[in-house]
Amino acid sequence: MKAIPWKALLPVVVAVVIALIPPPEGLAPYAWYYFAVFVGVIVGLILEPLPAAAIGLIGVVVIGLLGLVFSPEQRADSEFSLVAESIKWVLSGFSNGTVWLIFAAFMFAMGYEKTGLGKRMALYLVKGLGKKTLGLGYAIMLSDLVLAPFTPSNTARSGGTIFPIISNIPPLYGSAPGESARKIGSYIMWTALAVTCVTSSMFLTALAPNLLAVELVKKTVGLEITWMQWFMGFLPVGVVLLLTLPLLVYLIYPPEIKGSTEVPAWAGEEIRKIGKISARELIMAGLALLALLLWIFGRDWIDATMVALAVICLMLIARVVTWNDVLANKAAWNVLVWFATLVTLAGGLAKVGFIGWFAEEVAALLVGIPAMTVMILLVVVFFFIHYFFASVTAQTTAVLPVMLAAGAAVPGMNVPVFALLLCFSLGIMGIITPYATGPSPVYFGSGFVGRTAFWTLGLIFGVIFLAALLIIGVPYLMATVG
Numbered sequence: 139m140k141a142i143p144w145k146a147l148l149p150v151v152v153a154v155v156i157a158l159i160p161p162p163e164g165l166a167p168y169a170w171y172y173f174a175v176f177v178g179v180i181v182g183l184i185l186e187p188l189p190a191a192a193i194g195l196i197g198v199v200v201i202g203l204l205g206l207v208f209s210p211e212q213r214a215d216s217e218f219s220l221v222a223e224s225i226k227w228v229l230s231g232f233s234n235g236t237v238w239l240i241f242a243a244f245m246f247a248m249g250y251e252k253t254g255l256g257k258r259m260a261l262y263l264v265k266g267l268g269k270k271t272l273g274l275g276y277a278i279m280l281s282d283l284v285l286a287p288f289t290p291s292n293t294a295r296s297g298g299t300i301f302p303i304i305s306n307i308p309p310l311y312g313s314a315p316g317e318s319a320r321k322i323g324s325y326i327m328w329t330a331l332a333v334t335c336v337t338s339s340m341f342l343t344a345l346a347p348n349l350l351a352v353e354l355v356k357k358t359v360g361l362e363i364t365w366m367q368w369f370m371g372f373l374p375v376g377v378v379l380l381l382t383l384p385l386l387v388y389l390i391y392p393p394e395i396k397g398s399t400e401v402p403a404w405a406g407e408e409i410r411k412i413g414k415i416s417a418r419e420l421i422m423a424g425l426a427l428l429a430l431l432l433w434i435f436g437r438d439w440i441d442a443t444m445v446a447l448a449v450i451c452l453m454l455i456a457r458v459v460t461w462n463d464v465l466a467n468k469a470a471w472n473v474l475v476w477f478a479t480l481v482t483l484a485g486g487l488a489k490v491g492f493i494g495w496f497a498e499e500v501a502a503l504l505v506g507i508p509a510m511t512v513m514i515l516l517v518v519v520f521f522f523i524h525y526f527f528a529s530v531t532a533q534t535t536a537v538l539p540v541m542l543a544a545g546a547a548v549p550g551m552n553v554p555v556f557a558l559l560l561c562f563s564l565g566i567m568g569i570i571t572p573y574a575t576g577p578s579p580v581y582f583g584s585g586f587v588g589r590t591a592f593w594t595l596g597l598i599f600g601v602i603f604l605a606a607l608l609i610i611g612v613p614y615l616m617a618t619v620g
Contacts, residue, residue: 143187145185145186145187146187146188148181148185149178149179149181149182149185149187149193150178152177152178152181153174153175153177153178153181154174156170156173156174156177156178157170157171157174157175162495162499164495164498164499165491165492165495166209166210166490166491168206168208168209168210168490169490169491169492169495170492171204171206172201172206172207172486172487172490172492173487173490173492175197175200175201175204175206176197176483176484176486176487176526178197179193179194179196179197179483180525182196182197183572183573184589184593186589189472189476190476190572191472191473191475191476191479194475194476194478194479194480194483195475195479197479197483198227198228198231198479198482198483199228201228201483201486202224202225202227202228203224205220205224206490207224207227207486207489207490208220208223208224209490227482227486228482230482230485231477231478231479231480231481231482231485232474232478234478234481234529235441235442235443236291236293236443236477236481236529236531236576237474237477237478237481238443238446238447238474239291239293239294239297239298239442239443239446239576240293240297240473240474240477240576240577240579240580241470241471241473241474242298242443242446242447242449242450243293243294243297243298243301243302243446243577243580244467244469244470244473244580244583245446245450245453245459245464245467245470246298246299246302246426246429246446246449247301247302247305248459248463248464248467248470249302249422249425249426249453249458249459250302250303250305250306250422250426251302251305251306252418252458252459252463253416253418253419253421253422253458254412254416254418254419255415255419255422255423256302256303256305256306257306257310257412258409258412258415258419259303259306260303260304260306260307260310261310261405261408261409261412262405262409263277263303263304263307264307264310264401264402264405265402265405265406265409266402268397268398268401268402268405269397269398269399269401269402270396270397271322271325271388271393271395271396271397272384272385272388272396272397273397274307274322274326275325275326275329275383275384275385275387275388276384278300278304278326278329278330278333278384279329279333279380279383279384281300282295282296282300282330282333282334282337283333283337283340283380285299285300285430285434286334286337286338286340286341286344287341287343287344288343288433288434288435289343289344289430289433289434290343290344290345290346290348290349290433290437290442291345291346291433291442291576292334292335292337292338292344292345292565292568292575292576292577293442293575293576293577293580294429294433294442294445294446295334295337295344295433296330296331296333296334296577296580297576297577297580297581298429298433298446299426299429299430300330300334301330301577301580301581301584302426304326304327304330305584307322307323307326308321308322308323308326308586310401310405310408311323311395311401313395313586315584315585315586316585319585319586319587319588320393320394321393321394321395322393322394322395323584323586324391324393324586324587324591325387325388325391325392325393326393326586327581327584327586327587328387328391328581328587328595329383329384329387330577330581331569331577331578331581332383332387332569332599333380333383333384334568334577335565335566335567335568335569335575335603336376336379336380336383336565336566336603337376337380337565338564338565338566338568338575339372339375339376339562339563339564339565339566340369340372340373340376340380340565341365341368341369342363342365342368342369343365344565345530345564345565346442346531347530347531347533347534347564348368348561348564348565350531350534350535351534351538351560351561351564352368352561354534354535354538354539354542355538355542355557355561357539358538358539358542358543358546359542359543359546359553359557361553361554361557363557363558363561367558368558368561370618371558371562371611371614371615371618371619372562372611374610374611374614375562375606375607375610375611375614378606378610379603379606386599386602390595390598390599391591391595418457418458421456421458422453422458425449425452425453425456425458426449428449428452429445429446429449432445433445450464469583469584469585470583472583473579473580473583476573476579477528477573477579480528480573481528481529481532483528484526484527484528484529484532485529485532487526487527487536488532488535488536488537493523493526493533493536493537493540494536494537494540496523497519497523497537497540497541497544498540498544500515500516500519500544501516501540501541501544501545501547504516504544504548508550509548509549509550509551509552512545512548512551513545513548513551513552513555513556513559513612514608514612516541516544516545516556516560517556517559517560517563517604517607517608518604518608519541520537520538520541520560520563521563521566521567521600521604522570522600523537524567524568524570524571524574525570525571527574528573528574530564530565530567530568530574530575533564533567534564538560541560542556542557542560552616552619554615554619555612555615555616555619558611558615558619559607559608559611559612559615562607562611563604563607566600566603566604566607567600567603569596569599569600569603570596570597570600571592571593571596572589572592572593572596574596
């Protein structure tokens with residue numbers, strides 16, 4: 139009989155050990171047990187003894203079977219049905235709009251590939267900037283930056299618009315997931331994800347949770363933040379990061395192919411060979427443009443996910459892709475299950491009261507410490523607590539008001555600066571894990587950045603982003619806002 143590998147045992151052992159520790163004061167036992175299983179799932183996602191989607195599914199099913207997401211009071215209610223509510227909770231992630239928007243990004247990418255439009259656009263990009271790999275990095279940065287102020291979904295912007303185009307570039311250089319990923323594909327994918335995290339913090343309208351955060355700040359501490367105040371507040375940090383980011387990725391996670399004078403000429407010849415643009419390419423281009431325009435200008439009357447699903451339907455009607463193509467896209471379905479289960483698991487932490495308890499405990503520990511130190515410590519905690527979340531929106535809803543209230547109660551706290559720092563961290567925290575923000579599963583699912591590399595780079599760039607926010611942002615905001 140084959141022995142169970144340690145990678146499969148360790149997540150279970152970690153969960154059991156945590157569960158056996160007495161619950162901290164102020165936290166209900168069922169919430170502590172939920173946290174134990176959650177940590178076990180995170181350890182499993184890091185070690186990956188099974189595919190990530192399978193680990194997420196196992197996690198929600200175990201919690202559902204044990205009913206750990208429901209309090210004893212709920213169970214005691216005569217009208218409460220544990221059987222019905224458990225399965226409803228287990229499947230709740232599949233009704234999340236962001237989850238389906240991520241799925242749609244894979245469908246868009248498939249449409250670009252099937253029609254050849256993605257290859258054509260990638261060839262033009264390579265022809266114009268392909269002499270240097272670093273030049274491609276800056277092209278990706280500029281593309282996201284131009285779209286960011288008008289696209290309040292970074293999943294739509296990066297996952298649905300940027301990714302389908304740039305995913306056609308690596309094959310042009312003989313780079314594919316696996317051994318050849320580091321040729322150029324890994325660099326391009328990580329640059330695209332890192333850039334969209336920065337642009338998500340740069341503009342109030344570049345990330346939906348930003349708008350929610352502004353409303354919560356107003357309700358919690360009575361402070362109004364305008365679009366221009368947000369932009370000017372983050373501008374020094376954003377400019378420094380965006381100007382250096384493609385180069386930083388180039389140095390920290392270098393591509394093997396640095397550039398080639400022959401590649402642009404080859405790309406030009408390939409463009410000549412594929413000839414004039416086809417009708418299917420024009421249809422795909424039109425549908426992509428329609429989606430982009432609705433994402434930018436139609437957000438007041440149509441949801442971003444509804445736009446994506448409608449465009450997929452039009453792609454099927456126009457025979458841009460077939461239903462068999464959709465069914466055969468294993469990566470898309472895998473990410474759908476994976477992210478749906480993670481959204482459910484992360485949301486459960488707030489539901490059982492763990493997040494609120496944790497934030498309050500941290501705030502209590504900071505009593506008597508100078509206000510500036512408290513400000514920085516709370517921002518750091520708020521940033522890294524995102525390891526527990528698969529949704530920036532969920533963290534904004536559950537933790538932002540608690541952190542704001544805790545910080546505002548500290549004597550001498552500069553509340554406007556503190557509130558802005560918390561808000562500015564929402565976009566950049568999306569870099570830290572493969573599930574931290576909408577586009578993350580898209581780029582992780584591409585296969586160009588491996589599991590270990592993704593977690594390692596996430597931590598490295600997370601520290602870089604947070605350091606930039608604190609080192610550049612704090613003095614600047616204290617001088618201009620404080």
